[in-house]
Structure formats: C-alpha cells, structure tokens
Amino acid sequence: MALLTYLKSELSGLFDLLLPPTCAFCRAEAPTPSPAGICPNCLTQLLPLPAARCSRCALPYPTEAGGPHLCETCLRRPPDFSGVVAVGVYQDLLRESIHRFKYEQSIHLDHPLGTLLAQRLAIEATDFRPELILPVPLHPRRLRERGYNQSLLLARRLGKELRVPTEPRRLRRIRPTPPQQGLPLAARQRNLRGAFTLSAPLRGEKILLIDDVMTTGATLRECAQVLKAGGAGEILIAVLGRAARHH
Template identity: 40%
Template sequence: MSILTQPHSLRQLAGQFLADLLPTSCLLCGADSGKHLLCPACADDLPLLPAALCPQCSLPTTFGERCGACLHEPPHFDATCAFFRYDFPVDRIVHALKYGHQLAVAEWLGDTLAARLAGLTLELIVPLPLHPQRLAERGFNQAVEIATHLEKHLKIPVDRYSLQRTRATPAQAELPLKERHKNVRGAFECRSDFSGRHLLLLDDVMTSGATANECARILKLHGAASVTVAVAARALKHSARHS
C-alpha cells in the first residue's frame, strides 16, 4: 500500500525519519550543518551587539547608560532586548525569512531570543502586525512566526489579534529618518484592554525605532504597565539618533 494512503501521523513520522537521515546545508555558506540552520563557522562570525547598550533603545553607549536621545525624548517603550547587529550576514538571514519564505529562520530566531529574554517579567507576547494587504502579499507575518517559537520556550502566550495595523504605509526603510515617526502615526489600533499587563512587543529588526515606538504608545493608551521590545537585530547605522 502506498504511503500516501497511510494515516497522516505515519506520513509525518516518515518525513521526520528522512529529515533525520539527510544533512542540512548551512543557510549562508552551503556547508553541512547537520540539523542546524548555520554551520559552526558561520554562527561564530555573526555580528553581535556590544555589551554596553542603552537599556531603553539598545544603541551603544559608553557604560551601558541611557543614551542622550532617550533622555531627551523618551520613547514609549520601556526597554529593548536585541541580540545581533543588523549587518552582513544577519541581514541575509532576515531576508531569507521575510522574502525567501524560509520559515526555519523564524524557529532559529525564536530560540536565539529566548535565551536573552529568560527571567524577565513578561505576561504576553504581542507580535508587531502587518497591514492586511502586506500580509496577503507575503503570506505570513515574520513576527508572528518568531513569536510562535518563542512562546514554546518562555511559556508566555502570544496575542496575535489585539494589535492591528489599520493603515498601509510606505516601508520605513524607503523614508528619511526624520519622516518615519510621521509615517506610522495613527497606523495602528488596539482592540483589547491591557491594564496593568507587562507586554513583550516582538519584531525581527529595529532600525529607527519609530514603528515600535508608535505601537508601544498605542499599547500604553490601552493600559499596558510596561512594553519591552524584543528584536533579533538592531541597526546601528544611525549612531545614537533615535527616531
């Protein structure tokens, strides 16, 4: 009897058996990486953020103190947790997820962030939403995919529906830094009461911080006691300028 006629669970078992037998190629260099996304050499070469970071926006500071931009104009989020510097080849890994539909990257990013977030006081994971039009074009929300794996590690539920993007906007990367706040102002709405709750706002990358800031503003308007932003990678090209 063909395996195609067997119960779904049997087909799943066969697929897992084959996956265990066949080696995986490193996403970056193509070398054998076993069951891992990256080979050890590529994993060791990934650009990490420095140890001394602003606790609020994760930009480098001399001694890990709050940066001048956050002191001058505090963002609505309370802290940022980031792991990698958004530079080559981390940008290639993120693009493989967002534009190459390689969902294994989401699992790897979730595993990576889980180690950094363990022990924090958090009650709910809120993935940064995509506008329905962008979601239809891409077919998935990368933040939701990462959140799904992060949930398994942290044992914190994911709220996929309360925060919604209601206005389509040009991509932030296409705009000058000073226009990014204006671009996302009023682009989100919240459909739940988060009074007194400690939220984790999750995305793949933070560049200027404008989108996370607007989402945090909306979440706090709906009662959130704190909003911690978690991203796999933080762009440092804008130095200590926070926008």
C-alpha cells in the same frame, strides 16, 4: 494561509529529523549543531550588540567610550518600552538570514532565529517574565502580498519556548504607511500616527513585543505607545537585528 504557513514550518521540522543535520544558515553539514541548529562557524559570525549602547533602545555606539548610557533620542523622548533585547547587530550573516526569512519565503528560519532570540532573552532579561507576546502586525494588504508575517512566526516560536501566550490580532495595523526609507525619525513618527490600534484593552500585562529588525525604532515606539495607552504594564522589545545608526 496561516495554516499553510504553519504546516510548511512543521514539515520542514520533520525533514530535519530524517536527513543528516545541516546548518540552517549556510547549509553545510553540521554533525554537532548548536541548539538553534547553526554550525559553530556561523555562530561566530553573529555579532552581539556592543556593551556601549543605549540602555533603553539598544542603539549601538561607535566607540566603547562612556559605556552604556541613554542616546539623544531616548533622552529627549523616552520611549514607552523599558528595553530592547536583540540577537545581534543588523549586519553581515544576521542581516542576510533575516532577509531570507522575511523576503525569500525561508519561513523555516523561524526556528534557528527564534531560538537564538530566546537564548538572548534568557541571558539579558532574566527578571522579565512576560504575560503576553505580541508581534508587530503587518497591514492586511502587505500580509496578502507576502503571505506571512515574519514577526508573528517569531512570536509563535518564542511563545512555545517561553510558554507564554501569543495573540496575533490583539495589536492591529489599520493603516498602511508610505515607504519610510531615508526619512528622519520625526517624519517616520508622523507617518505612523494612527497606524496601529488594539482590538481589546489590556489590564497591566507585561508585554514582550516582537519584530524582526529595529532600525530607527519609529514603528516599535509607536506600537509601544499604543500598547501603553491601551493599559499595558511593562513592555520589553525583542528583535533579531538592531541596526547601528548609519545603516
């Protein structure tokens, strides 16, 4: 299945070379698409994170007052990651594109979305040189249902762009979690306890941990905790969309 996914992704790249370039998001003809393969109109619809956000988990604040500072959750319980880089706020066009990528088999979107994320990292995390890229894993049952792990596709794309090794099975999901929607962070956190494990210990490597969306951050907090306990060095999170609190 992984091979098939890979071939599909590579073949869609081949078609891109044969046909006139079209925007990966809106499919309009784009004579001069951006490096990510997106037309200028779609690019302007991607809302970057506001400057006023949590300096740790990147939670966007509703107003610019106060500038960047720690949110209440990070103040009470500092996460094991040092920061979060995101393409933008999880809404509108970015949200629709992530949805297509994740649930509608549009795996070719790994290229534009991964490139956008690599561009963000180049701007916001210039000092962070990861030694290992790890995707947030899906439980094997979920993986069979969906056929692919969107976070792994993204991690591979970033690995290529940054020339950093990606290990799909280092961090594993050993327990499925019940649906988390509507639950507060503390309850989500409880549900996730023991859901992840490392297949082999780490030796202080700087880790770039990849997921498609960060909502409450419960999953990424739990993964980072498992990585840290397993010997990871600094951990930075990279996601496509960062949800504001009321999403």
